[in-house]
Amino acid sequence: MDSRYDVVIIGGGLGGLLSGVLLAKEGMKVCLLEKDKQLGGCLQTFSLHKKVFDSCVHYIGGLGEGHTLHSIFRYVGIMDKLHLKAFDTNGFDRIAFGNDETEYPQATGKENFTEQLARYFPREKDALEQYVRTVSQAGDHFPLYRLRAGSPEEKSAVSGWGLVDTLNSITSNARLRQVLAGNNLLYAGEAGKTPFYLHALVLESYIHSAHKIVPGSSQLSKFLWQELQQHGAEVHRNTEIVKLVEENGELRYAESAAGERYYGKHFVANLHPEALLGMLESKLVRPAYRNRIKGLEQTISTFMLNLVLAPGTVPLRRYNLYWNAAEDSWQAVHYQPQEWPANYALFFTEDEHNPGYAESLSILAYMHYDEVARWAHTHNHTGHKEDRGEEYADFKARRSERLLNKVLERVPELKGNIVAQSAASPLTYRDYTATPKGSLYGILKDVNKPAETTIATRTRIPNLLLTGQNVNLHGVLGVSITAIATCAELVGMEHLLHKITLNRPVGR
Numbered sequence: 001m002d003s004r005y006d007v008v009i010i011g012g013g014l015g016g017l018l019s020g021v022l023l024a025k026e027g028m029k030v031c032l033l034e035k036d037k038q039l040g041g042c043l044q045t046f047s048l049h050k051k052v053f054d055s056c057v058h059y060i061g062g063l064g065e066g067h068t069l070h071s072i073f074r075y076v077g078i079m080d081k082l083h084l085k086a087f088d089t090n091g092f093d094r095i096a097f098g099n100d101e102t103e104y105p106q107a108t109g110k111e112n113f114t115e116q117l118a119r120y121f122p123r124e125k126d127a128l129e130q131y132v133r134t135v136s137q138a139g140d141h142f143p144l145y146r147l148r149a150g151s152p153e154e155k156s157a158v159s160g161w162g163l164v165d166t167l168n169s170i171t172s173n174a175r176l177r178q179v180l181a182g183n184n185l186l187y188a189g190e191a192g193k194t195p196f197y198l199h200a201l202v203l204e205s206y207i208h209s210a211h212k213i214v215p216g217s218s219q220l221s222k223f224l225w226q227e228l229q230q231h232g233a234e235v236h237r238n239t240e241i242v243k244l245v246e247e248n249g250e251l252r253y254a255e256s257a258a259g260e261r262y263y264g265k266h267f268v269a270n271l272h273p274e275a276l277l278g279m280l281e282s283k284l285v286r287p288a289y290r291n292r293i294k295g296l297e298q299t300i301s302t303f304m305l306n307l308v309l310a311p312g313t314v315p316l317r318r319y320n321l322y323w324n325a326a327e328d329s330w331q332a333v334h335y336q337p338q339e340w341p342a343n344y345a346l347f348f349t350e351d352e353h354n355p356g357y358a359e360s361l362s363i364l365a366y367m368h369y370d371e372v373a374r375w376a377h378t379h380n381h382t383g384h385k386e387d388r389g390e391e392y393a394d395f396k397a398r399r400s401e402r403l404l405n406k407v408l409e410r411v412p413e414l415k416g417n418i419v420a421q422s423a424a425s426p427l428t429y430r431d432y433t434a435t436p437k438g439s440l441y442g443i444l445k446d447v448n449k450p451a452e453t454t455i456a457t458r459t460r461i462p463n464l465l466l467t468g469q470n471v472n473l474h475g476v477l478g479v480s481i482t483a484i485a486t487c488a489e490l491v492g493m494e495h496l497l498h499k500i501t502l503n504r505p506v507g508r
């Protein structure tokens, strides 16, 4: 066997980088291949008018001491290096509807979460307490989220709970239900489809602690890259893999667009399964499986408007604002183009030179891929620059204006104080991360079809594993947990968890 590497990792998003560090720390010779110049996938940042913008990750749950994510990042050597900024603990997120001026807080800490919302819903204190308990209960059934090995049966006890049904069983107060689910953009929730556990695992982490990485989420990829180098791993950027070749039942090599071949004993794909299957030459993967993956529904995509603000003009909000046009936040995902924007989320960044003021604002709103499908033949990212044409530029400009006008109704102080702006569409996300249709979080989880919409870390090719947001859960926490599940296939779960939890501070 002429394998040069113990493990070849395809894709340098968080899933690939973290898997790489976990395996390199075990003494494995790791090679990580990333198509873009900048590592990180969704962790990438860019600058506009000398201000740093996050392309995706604006805040992270569970980085506070005592949380699982904190332990994982500490184990891989990056926790102490991250420069974190906490949000307002009495409301890291605020939820608003239509023209109603009320902004309902979602606060840090289980008791505080209940207390802050009970001010708006004084008769619902019991329901709020039950909600917080139910969120924890669901989390307890996902052993890896508690850094335990556990068994698959544990999950099945709660994985059939639908989000809407569970919220309905907790309270009959329609507005409170909507407030609890009002930031469903965090998981691209769909009524009747989204499982409760998805909501619970995401929200639980933010209720524990909510932080922004300063100056941007690319700090995560930078520090993971440094760890990879320290542990002797090779990282090849600008290396797009176009072919994966299986021979005699095992994956032999990954081939880049430039024709380089990377041989490995094991392979980890940090890719969307549809993209992976598109480059995999193997009869072991049956057409029925390929069709199943191709037929899966993806979470909706997004339009992002980034604004640079005039110094000292727009007071900082130390929270993220989630606005839903309708009283029923579940409608946003089904918007018609003429109704757009049906929702938005606002992410402010503080100006270090003018404390208390924002230097920039990112606005995120759902957008269906169909709205930009007519330009789908164009491809534009750092490794492949292409002008998508005037019509596309015009579309982006008109949508930016529409979105900004909507935001101005709630944040009028932005008027006249925007120095520069740029926008990203579903095509931008498709091209930068190779996620089909620029989907926000990959494959849509459907509580009615758990088996079909859940992707395993193992594949039919024994030395090919999967990692990343399409396996289990999306988000920085979800992808980190999945990296453990993936690497455990190679080094053993008990072994890995023992190392991660060794000397772990108590206090969950």
Ligand SMILES: Cc1cc2nc3c(=O)[nH]c(=O)nc-3n(C[C@H](O)[C@H](O)[C@H](O)COP(=O)(O)OP(=O)(O)OC[C@H]3O[C@@H](n4cnc5c(N)ncnc54)[C@H](O)[C@@H]3O)c2cc1C
Residues within 6 Å of the ligand: 010, 011, 012, 013, 014, 015, 016, 033, 034, 035, 036, 039, 040, 041, 042, 043, 055, 056, 057, 058, 059, 060, 061, 239, 240, 241, 242, 270, 271, 275, 302, 429, 432, 433, 434, 435, 439, 440, 441, 467, 468, 469, 470, 474, 475, 476, 477, 479
């Ligand atoms: C707009 C948006 C906002 C978000 N906000 C948050 C947030 O605030 N907090 C949070 O926790 N999560 C957030 N998320 C989710 C989170 O960013 C993702 O779930 C997570 O970063 C995905 O990591 P990944 O490693 O699975 O995939 P990716 O980050 O998509 O990484 C995949 C990598 O593979 C590379 N690749 C693809 N094809 C090839 C190929 N053929 N050859 C080589 N390399 C290839 C890509 O370039 C990319 O670097 C957000 C996501 C989006 C889209």
